[in-house]
Amino acid sequence: MKKNTVLKFIFCLLLLIACNENKDNLHTDINSEWFDIDDIGHKTYSLEEPKSDQHNVSYLLLGDSKAIVFDTGSGENKAINGFKIKPIIDELTKLPVTLLMSHFHFDHNQNIHEFSNIGFPDLSFLKNNVSSNDIYTFTSEDLFYGNYPSEVKVNKWLPINTDIDLGNRIIQLVNIPGHTDESIAIIDKTNKMAFLGDYLYNGTLFLFNNNDITLYKKSIKHLVSILDSDYKLFGAHGSPKIEYNKLSKLNNFLICIENNECQYIAEKLWGEDVFIYKYEGMEILIFQ
Numbered sequence: 001m002k003k004n005t006v007l008k009f010i011f012c013l014l015l016l017i018a019c020n021e022n023k024d025n026l027h028t029d030i031n032s033e034w035f036d037i038d039d040i041g042h043k044t045y046s047l048e049e050p051k052s053d054q055h056n057v058s059y060l061l062l063g064d065s066k067a068i069v070f071d072t073g074s075g076e077n078k079a080i081n082g083f084k085i086k087p088i089i090d091e092l093t094k095l096p097v098t099l100l101m102s103h104f105h106f107d108h109n110q111n112i113h114e115f116s117n118i119g120f121p122d123l124s125f126l127k128n129n130v131s132s133n134d135i136y137t138f139t140s141e142d143l144f145y146g147n148y149p150s151e152v153k154v155n156k157w158l159p160i161n162t163d164i165d166l167g168n169r170i171i172q173l174v175n176i177p178g179h180t181d182e183s184i185a186i187i188d189k190t191n192k193m194a195f196l197g198d199y200l201y202n203g204t205l206f207l208f209n210n211n212d213i214t215l216y217k218k219s220i221k222h223l224v225s226i227l228d229s230d231y232k233l234f235g236a237h238g239s240p241k242i243e244y245n246k247l248s249k250l251n252n253f254l255i256c257i258e259n260n261e262c263q264y265i266a267e268k269l270w271g272e273d274v275f276i277y278k279y280e281g282m283e284i285l286i287f288q
């Protein structure tokens with residue numbers, strides 16, 4: 001096995017994703033050998049990749065006049081059958097589609113070049129990093145693994161903490177740093193749905209620095225100030241739907257780590273030291 005393959009395998013094992021939870025979604029009649037497409041209500045679809053090593057989940061949100069695709073998948077489908085994500089989106093909607101990434105890690109933006117309209121959250125540190133013709137070049141830290149995509153044309157900048165109307169469907173983008181600085185959540189205020197990317201999902205959460213704990217906690221505070229327990233939460237790996245109380249459990253978990261009350265297991269991952277913590281069925285891995 002090549003080194004990269006070994007590293008990827010370990011990464012996938014560590015996700016320890018809960019893939020077998022009961023689902024209450026309606027399966028669509030769209031056939032794909034790779035994606036498992038479910039209608040999760042309120043004109044929203046989850047596009048799961050059950051055969052992906054990391055069980056990625058992307059989402060399609062439809063308003064009456066516009067659509068948002070949130071993430072583009074792991075890209076592992078290319079090696080298997082060449083099936084892409086965009087033809088599925090085209091089957092699900094004829095509305096103009098804007099692609100948004102939950103964050104820039106490699107496993108959320110493969111297939112990105114199938115999309116012609118790419119939106120970035122209007123964050124100053126991203127805007128300051130595009131070329132004069134709005135090309136954003138991904139760093140290796142952005143991608144975490146590999147070198148695709150190398151760059152992308154930003155077609156529009158979407159405002160943060162501001163109502164965006166998709167046509168009788170109001171969403172907001174919220175910056176939730178912690179997993180990465182540019183991480184965003186989509187908050188659907190009309191239907192009380194929140195899409196949290198890699199910030200929170202059913203599986204091991206990854207932090208890349210001990211300082212991220214403070215950022216993570218700040219983001220929970222921010223999220224809780226916007227959401228309430230009627231909201232349905234969705235993550236970007238594993239079984240899509242997340243229990244609402246997992247937000248407060250995560251907060252308690254982070255406090256437990258911060259106060260040195262949670263014990264860690266020290267491991268090596270990709271030659272780097274990592275601490276792995278467990279708390280009430282949750283797991284967090286922190287690079288040291």
Ligand SMILES: [Zn+2]
Binds near residue numbers: 103105179198
């Ligand atoms: Zn990630």
